[in-house]
Amino acid sequence: MSSDPQPAISVLQLRISLRGLSPPVWRRVLVPEHLTLAQLHNVIQVVMGWTDEHLHQFTIRGRRYGEAHEGVLQCSTVANELALTAFGLREHEGFIYVYDFNAWWRHDIRVERRLLRQQPAPLPRCVAGCGPCPPEDIGGIxxxxxxxxxxxxxxxxxxxxxxxxxxxxxxxxxxxxxxxxxWLDRRFDRRTANDRLQEILA
Known part of the structure; x- marks a missing residue:
């Protein structure tokens, strides 16, 4: 007896580029569109190589989204439960992710493609990338x-x-x-990034 096919889900192919660096540092990831901004934050931290020790915020269509913390910049919406589906992002549309408000690491994120996937696992997944992430607390660009x-x-x-x-x-x-x-090991290890993605999102 054959099992019923899984329903197709919407998947976004995102390119995440760290602004201001040469050679460039970037990642290409596939994420289900039902992912929340908080989960996308975790994905970015893993694939870029950050250690999640600082505050962050997204800016989408001119509005800021992030976790609210007393005594620091308040964002317009708490991001924990807000899904990407709420934005209806179009192909080629971009938004911004900033990590560490002192160093101000700005990531330009662009929707390269929208896909329908019958069997989404394992997602999210990094499918390409180049360049290692800067060391944490190095003092910005x-x-x-x-x-x-x-x-x-x-x-x-x-x-x-x-x-x-x-x-x-x-x-x-x-x-x-x-x-x-x-400083001498300039490679990006995609397999390690994907192994870590499966660990944190399992």
């Missing part, structure tokens, strides 16, 4: 670019050469190597 220049490949080779000049303390060497890896 300006601080990130300054630190990136200080940790260039040329500076890394200079540091390697300096190790020949004196005794090496293994613990200090390990800590320093960890700091360099943040």
């Amino acid at each position: 300006e601080g990130y670019l300054e630190s990136k220049e200080e940790r260039s490949e040329y500076e890394f080779l200079e540091w390697i050469e300096s190790l020949r000049e004196g005794p090496i303390v293994l613990d200090e060497l390990r800590d320093e190597v960890d700091k360099w890896l943040v």
Whole structure:
């Protein structure tokens, strides 16, 4: 006996781009349209690589949406239960997500396509991306670019050469190597992002 087919659901293909960085940092994700803004916030945090330690807000069609916190900027609607379906987003329409009001990391989000999916699982899913997320609490774009220049490949080779000049303390060497890896590993691991998505949204 064959089971009844699952009803088709509306799926949005979103491109999330972190503004102001070169090379660009972006992700392409598939999300069910019934996702709430709070759930979309979680998706963005995972696929971009943030640690969810700061406040955030969405701006959609000129209105701000986010969690309300006493003593800070109040947004027009609490986002926890507001679904993307409430906006009827069109293809090519864009909106904004800001993370960390001090650093002001601005993400431009664009609806690339609307799809109907018969078997949605596993969703949300990251299908493409480029570039690693900046380290948390680096001081915004300006601080990130300054630190990136200080940790260039040329500076890394200079540091390697300096190790020949004196005794090496293994613990200090390990800590320093960890700091360099943040800047030298420029890949985006889509599989890891999708594994984390399944963990937080299961």
